Each structure stands twice: as structure tokens, then as C-alpha cells.
Amino acid sequence: MAIALIGLVAFPLFGPPVYFISFVFWVFLYVCLSSSWNLIGGYAGYLSFGHVAFFGIGAYATAMIGKIFGLSITMTLLATIPAGVISSFIAIIVGYPCLRLRGPYFAVITLCFSFVSQLTVKNLEFLGGADGLWLKSMDVPVLVNRTIFYELMLFLTVLTVWVSYLVGRSRFGAGLRAIKEDEEVAQTMAINAPRLKIMAFALSAFFPGIAGGIYACYLSYIHPDVVFDVNMSILQVLMALFGGASSWVGPVVGAVSLTLVNEGLSTFVKAELARIIYGLLFIIVIVFMPNGILEFFSRKRRKIER
Amino acid sequence: MTAILSGHDIEKSFGGLKALSKFNFEVMPGEIVGLIGPNGSGKTTLFNVISGLVRPDSGKIAFEGSEITRKPPHAISSLGIARTFQIVRPLRDLDLIDNVAIAVVYGRNEIFDMREARGKALETLEFSGLAHKAYSYPGELAIEDLKRLEVARALASNPRVLLLDEVFAGLNPKEISGAIELVFRIRETYGLSIVMIEHVMKAIMTACSRVIALHHGVKLADAQPREVANHPEVIRAYLGVEYAGN
């Protein structure tokens, strides 16, 4: 594990093409997004289909903090932390009413929430509206620039996965599992379900908030259609389910493999065909391996890590 | 001695149907109380009201001297009221030890670590006669063991009052003796009060020091088991009008 990590950290130093660094950046981003989605969607079984909203909120919060205080790009990167907090805070407000709904109702209301956020940003003049927002860019060579963002995203991703791992084996995680199985029974086991759900939702919004901020600085231009893209919401759900939503490993495996497959397909076959294969692959997994590829291949049933 | 759990004038209707009507009850510390009544007489509804899953239309419930009537279910169970479900509700994707360990870690045990909780869960499973199935999943268990799991999970939270909803239904006479023995052992070991809903008269007669009989949500009798069993109104409720007086 440690060696793999050192390898990842050192990867850009071996002078790979910029294209590779950017690609791995994307892999990290998706590992981070699907791992944090998994805290509420996988552990607690509340399938949020609007999680991109927190990514977008983080991106805009970071850009606005930078703009309002006239921060340099380095300082703006630090602003991703309060942006994550803002994201969590909004999750608490939104989660309070929404987390009373279950199953498809929760999925639909969270989807609506992401559309509403997108439309709101599009229509607010001071957020740049439909023109988007520009951020300061870093005055360094492209390779250095990409390397910096690569390392930042790696750090955030490792942090997210680590938190997901800890939650998975904690009392908190066990409570979420019980809620997923039977919320009423969980409550009679003295589990404060409303509070646990809010906490999980807020935590699962924190990391995408930061990721959105890093992404905003990375692109140095954000647009509502990009950072509130519903495809991103769907992808993070698919990746977690693909790998297996009941452990911290599932979303990691799902995000890495699906990003690789997608990249491989779009490089080697025609784009339309790639999409079809991608979709089919996904349907096959969901139908024949409803608990994800990990559980299918290991036949491991344990849902709480020991 | 004051009651550990009591209810005052509890009313609950579902649409036009009165499931509980001006219902009063008391449970003393260490007591084993039986709750009987024909199907649909409101027994499970009473448990649902006590545990906070169903809100009463009116009336008060007090536990250890303080009112719990409008508290949410998790708050009520953290105070020390545990229950089982008549139709078993195990956490199906989790093995037995985790089913019970979650109750341990959220119960009144001062244990907050899952690993430690599993150790304690194993003890409780052993106590309930399920130690050899600790790593099985609920789907692999027969109904008798699922009922034991319900009991183990309720016990694991270290409650003060245990509400057992027909945990012995469908057992043969030999198993019933074993089950009665378990109930006594629970009281001895855990020193708690028990309210048990039961149709098996033998269990009620041997285990309980007091029996409450319900019919259409109304209390018919509240006395020693023998007295209740011979109560004309109780007999009529169970057997129908034509048998009354015989």
C-alpha cells in the first residue's frame, strides 16, 4: 500500500506526457467523488442522484472567495477548504427535509436539487450567470501546473478514501448499515437515524466541495453546464455500484476501472460504439452482479469491515 | 414500589378502528407481565406505542418516572426499552454477530468500538443459544433461531425493560419449556422487567406473575394468571359468546 502510494506521488517526476498526468488526475477525481458519494449512497443506502451539486457549489464557492478577497491562485487553492465546509453546510440544510424521503423519492429530489442549483447559478449575475466565471491562472509551465494539480487531487483522494475506510469499520458506519437494512429497526436499536443520515450526507458533500474547488483552479474557468453536469452525478453512482457500494474498496475499483474502460474505448473504437459498449457493460454488471464486481468475484458477503 | 414503566389512558385509532381504548398499565421493576388477547386486540399496537414507532392519539407513557410519550424511537430505546418484532426483522445482509454487535454499540454498554462490541455480541449470542451460528446470515436460519436472534438483539442493548412480542409462537412443547427457561434466565442475569405478548397459555401461566388481557383495545382483566384464565369475559373474548358461562 505504502509503496503504491509513493509510486503515485512520484509518478509525475518520471516525466510522463502531460496527457497522462491529466488523465490520472481525472481518475483521482472520480475515485474521490464516488468514494464520498458512497458514504451516503453505499453505506446508508440513500441513493443521491444530485451529488454533482456539491462539486459545483465547491467550485463556485472557491471562485467567489478568490474573487471577493482578490486572492492569488495559491491562496485560492486554500479557499477550497472553506468551500468544502460551505458544501457540507448546504448539504445539512438540503438534507434535513430530503433525507425524510426514501428510495426513489430521495433519488428524484436530489436530482432536482442539482438542477435547481445549476439554474440558480445560471441566473445569478454576480456568479457570472450563463457566461461562467474566470479564475486567476498559475504562471508556470504546463507540466509543472499539471503536476501540482495532480498532487493536490491525489492528496484529497487519499484523504477521502481513508475517511471512507474509517467510517466503514466504525460505530458510525455500522449505524448507517443498519439504517440501510431497516431504518425502523435501526431506530429501535437506539440509532438516531435522522442525525446519522445528516452527518453522512454532510460528510459526503465535503470532499466533492473541495474537489470542485481544485477543479475550478485547474481549469481556471468554470461554467454551470460543466461543474453541475448531471452526467457526473450519474457516473459517480454508477462507479460505486459497479465496484460494489458496501465497502470502501468498491468505489475505488469502480472509478478506476470505468475511467480506464471509458478512456480505452474512446481511444480505440468509435465514440458512439464506445458509448454503447460502456452502457452494455454497465447493464450486465447491474443485472448479474447487483452487489458489484468485487463481491461477485470474491463471494465475500461481509458488509462491515473488520 | 413505583412502576418502572406505566401508561395512562392511552388511545390509538387507525381510521375508524380503535386499536387501544383508555388503556392503563403498570410494570414493576423485575416483574414479568403477560399480555394476552385474541388476534387484532391491540397488543402489538401497545408495543409500537411504547417504543415510539406509533404515536398515540392521547394518553401518557412514563418510564422511570419521566414521560416518554412523544420521544422518537431511538431516544426511547437509548433510555432502556428494548423490543422484539412479532414478524422477525433481522438485518438480512449482516451476519448474526453484526446484527447483535450494532445493538451493543448503540446500546447502554459504554462500548463504542465495533471490535469490542463483537466480543460482547458473542456473549449475548451464546446466552441465547446462537453462538454456533454467530457467522451465519439470517437467511440461513430457521424461524426458531430467528426469534432467538430478535431476543439476543434486544438484550444486547442492555435494557431495563424488555418487550417480547410472541417470541414463542410456533414452538413445540419441548421448545416452549426451553423458552420459558430462557425468560427466567434473562430476568435473573440481566435483572430487567419483561412484558411478553403470548398466545401459548402454558408459557403465560408459568412465566408471568401478572397477566393483562386485552380485547378490541379494551382491558378486560389485570390479575394473577390463574384468575385471568378463569375470567368469564376473557373466556368469552377467546371462545365467542356462545361459550360464556360454560
Ligand SMILES: Nc1ncnc2c1ncn2[C@@H]1O[C@H](COP(=O)(O)OP(=O)(O)OP(=O)(O)O)[C@@H](O)[C@H]1O
Ligand atoms: N399501522 C396500522 N395501520 C392500520 N391498522 C393497524 C395498524 N397496526 C395495527 N392495525 C390494526 O389494529 C388492530 C390491532 O392490531 P395489533 O397488531 O395491535 O393486534 P395484535 O393484538 O397484536 O394481534 P395479533 O395477535 O394478531 O398479533 C388490528 O385490527 C390491526 O389491523
Ligand SMILES: [Mg+2]
Ligand atoms: Mg401482534
